[in-house]
Structure formats: structure tokens, C-alpha cells
Amino acid sequence: MKSISKSANKTLNISRYPEIRPGTKLIKKGYVFVMLLIVGRAIEAAAKVDESVKKIFADLPDRFTFYLGVAPGGPYMVVGKDRDGNVRYHGWNLHGKKIDLGMKIKNIESAIKVFTFQESTAQAFAYDRFIVEGNLPQALAVVRVIDIVEVHLLPKVIAGLAVKRYPKWSELSPVKKHLNRVRIYLKSFSPGLIKVIYRNL
Amino acid sequence: MQKLHYEFYSQPKITSGACALESIPTELASNDAHKPLVITGREHTRRRLDKSLIRAFADSGCRLGGIFDEIRDYAGIGLARQAAVLFAERGCDAIVAVGGGPVADVARAANLLVSHDTQDLFRFFNGTPQEKRLKPFILIPACCTNGNESGKTITVDNRRLTSDFLYPDVIILDKRMTAACTRRCAAQSAIIAMDNAVTAFLDTEHSPMKDAFAHAGIGFAAASLKKAIKRPKNKKHSLAMANAGVMAGIAAANATPGLVRGLAEELEKITGISRAVFIRIFTPAALPWMTRKTGPPREDLLLAAGGMSVYANTPEQQRPQKGVEILLSLLDETREQIPETLASLKLPAYQLEKACVHAGSRKDFPFSAQDCLEIIEQTQKGDRR
């Protein structure tokens, strides 16, 4: 590069064009962080309550651990099966965990689109917003789990946007549905939440 | 049946829509680059387009090597050299260009310099082959475009260089960037896009891929042109028109230049008036002339401009003509922004002649100076009527 620099240098005041270090979007990151925490805890709860989630995790390998997050710098959530096969939310730290499957949304703005339900998870996949590190069938299983959890967590108006097919009343009795929903909410915000936050700090 | 003897090449990956700007860091990373130099124009930084770009890089871990915003409406070697110095000083590894024609030209010229580590840009113009691949180059079309930015031809100091290596690697179309500054600017970009697409449909070499790009280009132009000119800052329509510009530009890069295009380019060089004005003036006379000379444009023109229903409901023999009619009516939408007659430009006759001679002597141009003069004459005749 030397040959270029010598002559033109005199005519160019390079300090007029400073190097730029782009900032950070703290509020958006914070929002996604909280959403991931809720979804993570809800997956843990749903794995105990919902039959189809239970079955999906049962088909995954032992001690399977995955994370979902935003590239390149987080936030993340880590969820995995423990020694006894119970599904646990492990918090937001990736360090010191053996990860089988990583799913990252390409950037924070795309993550906002997904977590404000402007784009369904399938749509986001179609828009190529996800980077999957690991086995694709496992990633698809995780996406299915997230879809089911969203149906449980969200009112129908919003969940209808987030998933392709909202389960019909005929498939899921209303009593059971609401009961499941309440159980998932209760389990998600049980004292275990404080424990997992404490462990991650 | 039309023969399928053709070659087609389109290097760029086109990314368009929501969060397109935010995907730049990922695109850079997939090209193994992390620190781009941004090259843009004064007008663009005045409209704070650079700020949108910087915001899109938030949390990406990428740094921007600098924002070089010295480009106005002329691409010169001096600017390319300065950009190359900045690139080298900051240790950049990719170039991002925000803007239209001259910005993209300077950016690619600078890319040639830094990739070959040389001062001598014009040796490539004189025929030295490029033995090295260029650094990753991302183009973000903004405001006024001239259709060359998405192709493989650059114009520096009024000299042209065409090479497959000059295609952008990625083209980012984002509605935060594509809004036009004025109605006139929107109209000019639209006219050039349409001419580029028509060039592809008139080309005698039949290539379905080129036609596909031209089809999409004309399709977007037909749907959005009117609204994009009426409200140049409208995000949805300006994005559609930017899509049209890029697709038509790629189609034209794979086609032999049409008569209007070649003549308009030479006149632009001589008079400094935008090529779009000349395209607008000559097309009504040139399309019938081309139909007589090389045959009618392919009926796909009607399919693209009119859509499936119009095409299907038009008798087969009338399709080429109907396509031309729709195209001319689209051009007419620009009448408030772009002069319609050659006389209104008050150009001296010697400039017109000179342009015809220059166009006729171009190697890539299949028409003669005489052909160009004929078009000018017919245009003047039409004006008088």
C-alpha cells in the first residue's frame, strides 16, 4: 500500500474522515434480553406441562443443550436437558457450557422484529434471519418448541401472528388450555427464577 | 423458435427490504471482512444517510474505517486516489458505497487501486488484464441512480471500463436510503431503468435470464413509476423503483447497448445534461426505427409492463406493439420533470453531430453514426409536429 500513500497523502487531510466506532442499542438489547429470559423459563415450564413439548425434548439426545440469541454479542438464553432428562433454563451465560446447537438471529433489529411478533419464526427463517450452528433437524425441533410456547404465553391475537396455525379449540380443550397457560406462567416466575439469575451473575 | 445461444453473468447478491442495512455486517463477515471504508457523496451526508448506516452497524463489532464524502456529480481519478489512501491508512478490508453513479464509479476505481496496490488506474482502461480479484464491495443505491452502479462498467474521467470483476458483490436496497431528493431525480432514475430494461428486450441475442431481470425491472417501474415521481420521498415506491433500477441495470450489463443508450451516453458526456433527458427525447422516435431495423421488441415487454392479464387478453400479433405503447405512456408520466423536445434544450448542431460520430465509433456499439443522425432527424421532425 506504500506506493499509494506517498503522493496523494499531501492533498488529503485524513483527520477529516475519522474512524467510527458504532454505538450500541441498549434499550432494544434489554428488551430482547427480558424476552429471552421469559421464553427460556417458559420452555422449562412447558416441558413439564405440555405433552408435545415433552415429546420433542424426549426425542432429542441426552444432555442436549442449545442457545438462542443475537449475533454477534448477545443477549442469549441457554436451555438444556440435565442428567435426569429434565429441561432447564440455564440463564444467559454461554461460558463453561457444552453447547450442541446454536441459533443466532443475525442482528438486534431482526431480533426485535421476531420478539415483537412483527415476523413469525417461520417468516424470520424464510427471511434468512437465523444463523444455525449445528444440526438442522434439532434446530427445527427447537423452533417448534418456541412456537408452542408462544401459543401458551400469548393471547390469541398476538400468537396468531407468530405461528402459522393456531391450534383449534377442538384439538385442545379450553379448560386444559387455560390451565396449562396458568401453570406455565406460575412455573416461569417461581422462586427458581431468582436462583437462575443469581447463578448467572 | 428462438435460439438459446447466450452467456449471462450477474455477480451481485441483491438484498432488499426490512433490516437490509443491518445485514451488512453479516455480509462483510461472510466475505471475511470486518472494517469497511464508506464512500459517499456530499449530498448524501447532508441528508444524513451516513447516520442511518452507522446506526445499522450498532452492536455489530465492526468499525467503519471512515466516511469519505467528497463525491459530487463527477467521478475523477483524484477522488479515487484519495479514497485509496484513506483505505490504506485505516487498514480497511472492504468498501461500502452509498449513492448512485459517480459514487459507485469512484468506489470501484478506488477498489481497483487498493486491490492491485497501484497508482496507475488507467492501465486497466488501456487493456491490462486484472489478475487480482477486488476487495469485497457493497453497494447501497441511494437517491439518484444511473443504472451503471449495479453493472460491470465504470466511467472515470469520462473513460469507460467494463469487466466482470467490477460488479458489486452485494447490493443493499433499504427504504431508509432509496428515497429520492426531488421529483426530477426520481423521474431521471426511472427513465434510465426503463431504457436499460428495454435494451435487453430489444437485444437480438435471446437469453431467458437477461429477460427475467429486465422483466422484473419493467414490472416494478410500471407499478410504481407514477407514484414514485409524485411523491419522491415515499419509502415503498422509492424502494420499488430502486429495485427496478438494479434489476434493469444487471439486464443491461448483459446486453448490447441499444441505440438510444449509446447516443444518450455520448451526448451526456458532451453536454453535461443527464442521459435520462436524451433517452426521454429519443425513445419515441427510436422504438419504431428499431422495430423496422432489428425487429420488434420481444412480447415479454408487454408481459412485464402490462402484467399477465393484459398480455393474455391481447391478440398475439399485437403484443409487441402494445408493449411499446405502454412503455411510451410510462415515459410520458415524466413530462412535468423532463423536457420533451430536443429543441427545448437549444443544443448547437455540432454537438449533436459530434455525439453521433463518437457513438458510431464505439466498439461495443452495433450502430453507425448515420443511424444516430437518422434518429435525431426523426426526433426533430416529430417535435415540429
Place this chain on the structure above:
Amino acid sequence: MFMPGFYDFCCRAKTISGENAIEKIPGHLAGLNANRPLIITDKGVEGAGLIDMVRDAVGDELQIGPVCNNVPVDSDYKVVDEIAGIYSHEACDSIIAVGGGSVIDTAKGVNIVVSLGGGSLLDYQGAGKVRKRLNPLAILPTTTGTGSEMTLVAVIADPDRHVKMLFTSYFLLPDLAVLDPRLTKTLPSFLTAATAMDALCHACEAYYCMEKNPMSDVFALRAIRAISENLLHVVKNPDDTQARLELANASTMAGVAFSNSMVGMVHNIGHTIGALCHVPHGSCMSILLPYGMEYNLHRRAGEIGELLFALGGPEMYAQTRRTDRPEKVIELVRRLNQDLHDATDGRHPRFLKEIYNSRGEQMVPQSMLPEIARNIMADGARVYNPEELLPDDARMVLEHAWEGTALDRRKIKRGGKK
């Protein structure tokens, strides 16, 4: 023109088409500073005399290196590593791949290893590992269907671990895709039928599935039009060079379309049947395509109706009422399958129960259907299907496709709005 909220599109391979396209390879390789290519192919292709034909066509302008003809039916990483070793040992500087899907995937794999300088393909597993321009690669497809010459994926198996490794990068797109009618001349007519129906399926699904975008739409429509105009003609008149070139072009354009907009349930179920019953890909595709359209009809009636323009021609499009168009499209696809069945003396299957292997055994026994349905969840194409597809739904579709009856539309579960 349809404009989605977001799309990306890339067809980076330079396409060379024509009756003497192969002769142009040396010039284009020279433009990429290469003149000693290694040839990758399989025994079938070599046995059909295509390699000799390519050698004659390129003449003395290239110093052709060794010919590796040991590509298995499913590309395998050990073969990739072996060929990569030969490439380095013989100091080649580019690759010419002549063949179908597995040859093309193997060539892409070899190109990763030799360009990035590793010892084995296993070093490059995982997302984002291929981030540099690779060595020149020219692909000469010998079928009219896979479209792999235009995709950015390579699927290569690891037989020891029983997994299929997926490599994805825009740098896997080849530098040259060469379409020459001489390459498909030796293809038997029932394979022409199956592979072209595969291409038709790529184009149709690209047009109505979730990632559809304006560029893939125009490519898809053109591909469908060319296939519907030429396929039956080529099957009956294999010597029509121009029509065969049209088909090869259609297949490549369908490849561009589906590589950029992905495919849906037809591929999802088709891949699963392929993996479990080892059925040729094209056969599954042609059988399942009408079912895929029927299943998604309530969400995509407009798009499927537009396919009539390409499939039946503009006159039929104009004469058919808007509301009747989607049904007409489904009818036309079924009729095309029937016509191909007749033209190939029954070798082109219409239903799943009609697929037989070379020993005359049924390849998809009815008892397998539940297992196939269970396994559909593991395939990526499921995500891009407009309507949700769960094992129960797949089972329903499979049973109809096996018997050859139209779907019972009342059984399709409709989820939400569009």
C-alpha cells in the same frame, strides 16, 4: 410485481448456453487464470461417452488433468478428500464437474478443501466456515432437473456417523454453469421426465412458498413455461436438440428460483420418502406436486392460479375464470403426469404405489407411510411451506398420494389468516 417485506437473491454462476457451449469453457477458465482442470464425474456419465465428448470439445486449449470417476450415488466425504488429494498432487488449478446432483455436490466439496487448504472436508463443517472465494469451478449438468449448478448448498454424507453434512455459502456457487444439449443427449426418456418434473416442482414451489420474491418469481414462471412447452415433446422426440436445450435452461432457471426462495412440503415429504425408501428424487416430486398445491390452496389460491399462465399458456389463462384457475393448474399437473406415464410406457409413476425398482419390487410399501409421516419434522423445507404441516397432516397427504386419489379438502386443517 410482488414485493415481500424482505428478500435476497443471488445467481452468481455465469451461465453459458448453446449448442457449442462446451467449446467456450477454455476461454472462460483463462479469464479466471486457470487452464489445468481436474474432471469429476461418475462411471455412468463416463460410460456414456460424455467425458470423451468434453475432451474433444475443449481440444488442446486446456491441459486436462486426471478424470475422477469414483463419485458414489450419495456424495461421501471420503471420496471428496481422496479427490482433493489427487487435485493437489497433480497441481490442478480448477475443477470441471460433469454429472448430476451427487457429482456436483462432490465437486463443491472438493473445491472447499483444495481452495481453503485444509486436509479434510470435516474441517469445514458448520456455519460460516467458507468465507473466501474458491478456485474456478465449471459445472456441466447432465440431467435436466437438480438445478444444483445454481444452489449455494452441498450435501455430503458422513457414512461413519450416518449424518448428512450441509455446507452453505455463496462461494459454493460455481463460476460457470454450462448448458449444452450434447450433455443430456444420452439421458433415457423416463429420467428426462422425472428430472424435468423435479425442476417443475422447484419452480412451482418457489412461486407459492413463503420466501417467494420478485426475482425468483420471474425465473420460476419462465422455467415452468419452458417445461410445459417442451417436456412431452422431448420425451417423445429425444433428438430435438433445441427443445432439449430449452429444458436444460428451464432446469437451471428453476434452480435459480428455488435456491433463492426455498421449497415447501412437496420437497419435505419427498426428501423423507427418498431417505427412507431410496426412491429417486424426481419420481417423488412429480407425484407429490399436485398434492402440495391442493394442500396449500386455501392460502395461496392467487399464486397457484397465476401458474396457469405459464403452465397452460396465455390463451388458456385468459379463457379460464379467475376462481377456476387454481383447480385448472392442479388438473394440468395431474394430466402431465398421466401423459408422461403413457409416453414412457408406464415407467413414469403417477402414484407412490406405482414406484418400482429395477427388480420390479414396490419401493414405497403402504406400511411405511406412518413412519414417513413421523419423520417429516426433521426436514428444513417444512418451515417454508405456507400452511403448517404436522405428521398427522403428512399421513393424510401420503395416503392419498399412495392411492392416487385427490385430497379430501375438508380434512385439511386451516390455520389462521394468510
